[in-house]
Amino acid sequence: MKQLLPALFLITTSAFAQTGTTRPVAHVTTYQPPVFTDPDRLKRLEAAFPVVEKIYREAAEKRHLPGIAFGIVLDGKLVYSGGIGYTDVAKKIPATPKSLFRIASMTKSLTSMAILKLRDEGKLQLDDPAETYIPELKSHKYLTADAPRITVRNLMTHSAGFPEDNPWGDRQLDDSDADLLKLIKDGISNSNVPGFTYEYSNLGFAMLGHIITVVSGKPYQQYITETILKPLGMHDTQWEYTKVPTEKLALGYRWQDDKWLEEPLLHDGSYGAMGGLITSIDDFSKYVALHQSAWPPSNAPDNDRNVTLPIKRSSLREMQKPWTLSGLNAQAKNSAGQLCPEVSGYGYGLRWGQNCKGQIGIGHTGGLPGFGSQWRILTDYGVGIISYANLTYAGMGTVNAVVLDTLMGIGKLPHASCPFRPFWRNGKPNS
Numbered sequence: 001m002k003q004l005l006p007a008l009f010l011i012t013t014s015a016f017a018q019t020g021t022t023r024p025v026a027h028v029t030t031y032q033p034p035v036f037t038d039p040d041r042l043k044r045l046e047a048a049f050p051v052v053e054k055i056y057r058e059a060a061e062k063r064h065l066p067g068i069a070f071g072i073v074l075d076g077k078l079v080y081s082g083g084i085g086y087t088d089v090a091k092k093i094p095a096t097p098k099s100l101f102r103i104a105s106m107t108k109s110l111t112s113m114a115i116l117k118l119r120d121e122g123k124l125q126l127d128d129p130a131e132t133y134i135p136e137l138k139s140h141k142y143l144t145a146d147a148p149r150i151t152v153r154n155l156m157t158h159s160a161g162f163p164e165d166n167p168w169g170d171r172q173l174d175d176s177d178a179d180l181l182k183l184i185k186d187g188i189s190n191s192n193v194p195g196f197t198y199e200y201s202n203l204g205f206a207m208l209g210h211i212i213t214v215v216s217g218k219p220y221q222q223y224i225t226e227t228i229l230k231p232l233g234m235h236d237t238q239w240e241y242t243k244v245p246t247e248k249l250a251l252g253y254r255w256q257d258d259k260w261l262e263e264p265l266l267h268d269g270s271y272g273a274m275g276g277l278i279t280s281i282d283d284f285s286k287y288v289a290l291h292q293s294a295w296p297p298s299n300a301p302d303n304d305r306n307v308t309l310p311i312k313r314s315s316l317r318e319m320q321k322p323w324t325l326s327g328l329n330a331q332a333k334n335s336a337g338q339l340c341p342e343v344s345g346y347g348y349g350l351r352w353g354q355n356c357k358g359q360i361g362i363g364h365t366g367g368l369p370g371f372g373s374q375w376r377i378l379t380d381y382g383v384g385i386i387s388y389a390n391l392t393y394a395g396m397g398t399v400n401a402v403v404l405d406t407l408m409g410i411g412k413l414p415h416a417s418c419p420f421r422p423f424w425r426n427g428k429p430n431s
Helices: 002-008 010-017 041-046 049-063 104-120 135-139 152-156 168-172 177-186 202-216 220-232 281-292 313-320 396-411
Strands: 067-074 077-088 253-256 259-262 324-329 342-346 351-355 360-368 371-378 383-389
Touching (some): 041 067, 049 067, 049 077, 049 383, 049 396, 104 202, 104 220, 104 313, 104 360, 104 371, 135 177, 152 202, 168 202, 202 220, 281 383, 371 396, 383 396
Antiparallel strands (some): 067 077, 253 259, 324 342, 342 351
């Protein structure tokens, strides 16, 4: 955990530095951000691809997964993808990178991105009381008299004080807006006061969907599609499963009595903002590439090479920041079974984690009846992984952790390097 100590004590050391002796400042003409300089990055990573496919095949067999789709994204490009098994067991339709799976809670970061886009346009503020846009919350009974009002930011970071609602929230996907507002008006229970601690809330993200609808004047699904999905070229991605061609739609299953039983698919509704998106590896890789584009910080304009980003790169990094501490696991182990403590936090619809090696991972898991998914990027290495399976709560995060360790071990990807000399060396400023 030594790598974490500088960050944990940053504020303290900065405060002490104000009263110490002033150091001379080196003359720096232009900041040059870190870059990935290794020309053989992809070539060395390709050596791991056969092993990656083997890992997914073994996982499918061991876990009774009907179908898997997966992809590896390097430096903003989908460099390897594949499919194993079936999206429809009865018809034996093979899973491919173009197959459309429901990705469950991986949807949450797109909902958060839409909120940030509205913020960047000056249409709302993250610290606005949520009741500004959801009047039904004005009658909410808080746990204590001195509790602060629930803010938009609280909803985005699972810190609104609502109790953990898995797996209840997963079954509300097709609730109507009227159902959601009635639930709020009738009274919601509290587990904590707002802003106090992390507690996962699908309800909170359903509220965010309603806020997007109110502020934008469009159903949140339409707003996200028009301002995020289409600009990224995610043209196959859908919210309602009946709009997906049968040959592309992944059906969901559970393993019971040594056979796959089909899970009923839920229609789109007010809770789709927490987990309703249906997409492919091909499409979602473009979204992963967007998040990779935020790193390293760059002097280039946000809309470079005639590409218009849905939001600024600085807003992407803001999304990825751990706003709420969610865990500290001193007994965590890596995929090889070695002790490797981890700290984790939650950003805006995104999970953040740092392990004992100092590697920072950003992404999210997803789980619904019939489906399990996960995506994750290592921000300082330019590599990301996506995988879907059509089995209830398939737990793809565990498999992806093994894949990422394999990619890093075989590919030996270097950390983004800084093309400038440090300001200080051996206690003296560089000249």
